């Protein structure tokens with residue numbers, strides 16, 4: 316077994332259906348799951364019949380397990396499907412609707428019998444990525460996880476987003492997130508203030524990546540470096556230890572290099588590589604180029 320799934324169990328998670336919980340302490344960087352996807356469809360050219368046909372290719376036992384997964388087809392997905400197949404959702408055969416509903420609720424690059432049982436948090440403790448050398452999706456602990464704690468991933472892209480933006484995207488999965496950052500409590504609101512700041516800083520940094528800035532005065536690079544450092548510090552203090560933290564370190568390294576500060580550029584790069592290492596593992600094929 317090339318993962319550490321003995322450290323987790325599948326269990327009811329209050330208000331979320333099934334979830335994955337740690338049965339023992341899990342150190343940061345542990346590859347908890349390495350799992351091949353069930354359907355193996357090319358997502359770039361994906362069409363509705365591809366999903367149905369991929370399901371048909373499964374063995375009888377795989378089909379049974381697939382159909383036991385959580386099902387949720389949001390309105391937007393139903394409407395898009397109707398348009399594509401030129402048929403009302405209710406007219407689509409019941410089994411096909413179920414196959415599609417399971418696919419859209421569980422697809423993170425692909426559908427996984429174990430990985431797809433992981434629930435969402437806006438401050439996740441696990442990062443998932445496709446490792447093309449292993450031909451498997453890997454799920455790594457991005458901080459130490461205590462025994463009994465729920466294992467979580469982030470369903471949406473981007474930690475540096477406001478509650479409204481996050482909840483909007485999560486509608487696809489049909490639930491309202493109540494994680495510590497989303498909960499309407501004094502602590503939750505405080506955490507949310509930091510997300511709003513991160514969102515604004517992200518927008519500010521985007522200004523610095525345009526052509527004029529790239530060839531602009533040194534003063535702008537100093538400002539950009541300050542913003543990148545602030546983003547990284549906020550992400551770290553808020554427990555946002557995902558691959559996006561490595562991007563912030565990457566930015567800081569880039570601006571330090573532009574300013575001719577080689578030792579700081581190296582330091583930020585080392586920090587970046589540490590994050591990449593615990594998020595995807597050293598056998599990640601693109602690791603060297605990260």
Ligand SMILES: C[S@@+](CC[C@H](N)C(=O)[O-])C[C@H]1O[C@@H](n2cnc3c(N)ncnc32)[C@H](O)[C@@H]1O
Nearest residue numbers: 331332333385420421431432433434435488490
């Ligand atoms: C990929 S499945 C996760 C596993 C699922 N809980 C199950 O029972 O199989 C996604 C579904 O889990 C539930 N879910 C995931 N994260 C949640 C959260 N933070 N709060 C409430 N429900 C959540 C939602 O119903 C969502 O559509």
